[in-house]
Amino acid sequence: MTNFDSITGPARELLRRDTAWPFLVPRRRSPDVSKNVILYLESLNVSFDGFKALNDLTLYVNDGELRCLIGANGAGKTTLMDVITGKTPCDSGSAWFGQNIDLLAHDEAEIAQLGIGRKFQKPTVFEAHTVFHNLELSLQGSKGVWSALTARLSRSERDRIDEVLNIIGLEKSRYQLAGSLSHGQKQWLEIGMLLAAEPRLLLVDEPVAGMTAEETERTAELLTSLAGKHTVIVVEHDMEFVRSIARTVTVLHQGSVLAEGTMDQVQNNREVIEVYLGEEA
Numbered sequence: 001m002t003n004f005d006s007i008t009g010p011a012r013e014l015l016r017r018d019t020a021w022p023f024l025v026p027r028r029r030s031p032d033v034s035k036n037v038i039l040y041l042e043s044l045n046v047s048f049d050g051f052k053a054l055n056d057l058t059l060y061v062n063d064g065e066l067r068c069l070i071g072a073n074g075a076g077k078t079t080l081m082d083v084i085t086g087k088t089p090c091d092s093g094s095a096w097f098g099q100n101i102d103l104l105a106h107d108e109a110e111i112a113q114l115g116i117g118r119k120f121q122k123p124t125v126f127e128a129h130t131v132f133h134n135l136e137l138s139l140q141g142s143k144g145v146w147s148a149l150t151a152r153l154s155r156s157e158r159d160r161i162d163e164v165l166n167i168i169g170l171e172k173s174r175y176q177l178a179g180s181l182s183h184g185q186k187q188w189l190e191i192g193m194l195l196a197a198e199p200r201l202l203l204v205d206e207p208v209a210g211m212t213a214e215e216t217e218r219t220a221e222l223l224t225s226l227a228g229k230h231t232v233i234v235v236e237h238d239m240e241f242v243r244s245i246a247r248t249v250t251v252l253h254q255g256s257v258l259a260e261g262t263m264d265q266v267q268n269n270r271e272v273i274e275v276y277l278g279e280e281a
């Protein structure tokens with residue numbers, strides 16, 4: 001019979017039941033951002049029964065930036081997110097993640113694995129589980145097939161969860177049931193669940209809808225703190241919130257980019273005032 005106690009060093013690591021062999025774990029492909037651009041969207045067209053939801057849309061997003069996407073209802077914001085995440089196919093155009101990854105050649109699950117996370121407007125946390133367990137589940141989910149082999153959390157995974165709890169400000173609520181969190185806390189937990197998988201690009205849809213003023217302020221701090229390490233694209237209608245976080249704002253109108261610049265630039269843009277801000281006011 002083999003005496004496992006006599007096995008030491010790297011060989012002992014290979015026998016651990018709670019980790020997968022490193023050389024068998026698939027490595028995530030990284031986007032090539034040597035030109036400082038993480039998303040290249042060029043001449044995208046999407047039609048629904050002849051109606052052009054995206055109309056020759058071209059947009060570039062720099063690595064590590066926090067970009068806000070605004071536009072009236074039906075401008076094409078959701079459709080654009082759907083194309084980036086592989087949910088909606090496009091009729092023509094190109095979408096590249098860095099210079100090397102053709103997003104249109106991948107399906108939704110593959111795109112998530114590549115490091116593009118999406119937060120929908122409504123929080124979808126597991127209400128009957130604790131905050132910690134929600135994060136644990138998302139960590140295991142992100143490992144796909146390997147999760148079955150790694151039922152227990154490794155030290156680095158525990159550290160990662162602690163780090164995420166700290167980022168989203170829910171350290172003290174770690175053993176609280178997610179169902180008992182406030183609306184804002186649920187939104188932060190869901191952002192944390194995405195962060196557990198260490199995405200390069202985060203797409204966040206109307207994060208502050210339904211939040212209190214205090215929660216909105218905290219969300220602004222959270223999203224701003226994520227930029228740099230992550231690239232964040234936020235779709236939002238709340239102009240005050242956009243002003244509080246945005247460096248660059250892109251305005252969509254009828255499926256195309258109408259204007260792009262600082263909040264002051266787009267707010268003073270005549271066309272934007274006519275077709276969007278005027279309408280909002």
Ligand SMILES: Nc1ncnc2c1ncn2[C@@H]1O[C@H](COP(=O)(O)OP(=O)(O)OP(=O)(O)O)[C@@H](O)[C@H]1O
Nearest residue numbers: 048049052053071072073074075076077078079080
């Ligand atoms: N699956 C679909 N089938 C048919 N039409 C669609 C479909 N999805 C979107 N559309 C249409 O495409 C247009 C763009 O919709 P989209 O949801 O992208 O706009 P949006 O900017 O996200 O609007 P909102 O701010 O209201 O969410 C709308 O006119 C919408 O009705």
